[in-house]
Amino acid sequence: MRPILMKGHERPLTFLKYNREGDLLFSCAKDHTPTVWFADNGERLGTYRGHNGAVWCCDVSRDSMRLITGSADTTAKLWSVQNGTQLFTFNFDSPARSVDFSIGDKLAVITTDPFMELPSAIHVKRIARDPADQASESVLVLRGHQGRIARAVWGPLNKTIISAGEDAVIRIWDSETGKLLRESDKETGHKKAVTSLMKSVDGSHFVTGSQDKSAKLWDIRTLTLIKTYVTERPVNAVTMSPLLDHVVLGGGQDASAVTMTDHRAGKFEAKFFDKFLKWR
DSSP states (O other), rough: OHHHHHHOOOOEEEEEOOOOTEEEEEEETTTOOEEEEEETHHHHHHHEESSOEEEEEEOOOSSSSSSEEEEETTTEEEEETOOOOEEEEEEOSOOOEEEEEESSEEEEEEEEOOBBOOOEEEEEEEESSSGOOOOEEEEEEEEOOOOOEEEEOOOOGSEEEEEEEEOOOEEETTTTTTOOEEOOOOTTSSSSSSSEEEEOOTEEEEEEEETEEEEEEEETTTEEEEEEEEOOOOOEEEOOOOOOOOEEEEEEEEEGGGGGTTSSSSSSOEEEOOOOOOOO
């Protein structure tokens, strides 16, 4: 099969996201310009111009009408997918690292990095149907992570928020009260920073990848550990197939992160594992 090449970004990619139908692919990069492509032939459909820093993450609404992006320029932006118009800008005091629309697209969760004296935080924003009615205030702000938060996503029925990051602790929060409901423990949890987090299509479980050279599969309601996948490289990205019971891990280590006598650098391969769900 001949691969489809999507050429357009001028700096490294940071995030990729398909829409629900799978016909559009959205890409984020350090060149400040999120881009949308036709997934079947790789043709560039359009770009979203307005950020002044690296764009770390994006999400698209269920109807593929709106895009939300988080950037190092301390903003998250709402866009019209069809014409690239900026609909609204959420301003923060530190870089916006992760974004995620809720089920129904009426809320969005946005994480901000620690910066100067500010700790990392999780912000819940209400998304108005009419951009003219959009407000900038946060419905809820959650704090408790030490260091950067890699990812925060909505749990079942938007009742919880799941987050993880540099402190290696996975947390489940009540999305209405902000109460911390559960934390992963040191015995079953990751030993080093969590780099990525991805939900299953049915929303019943999620997988995390970590610098401790492992990925872990968790029950999304109880935070029960289902399975651990061990590799010989730090895990930089994780995903799950929507069609098969497969978990895919992307790993590798920069040469600058290892010693002169260590030969672990490189090997940026993707590894496939059978999911083997074993519910208790």
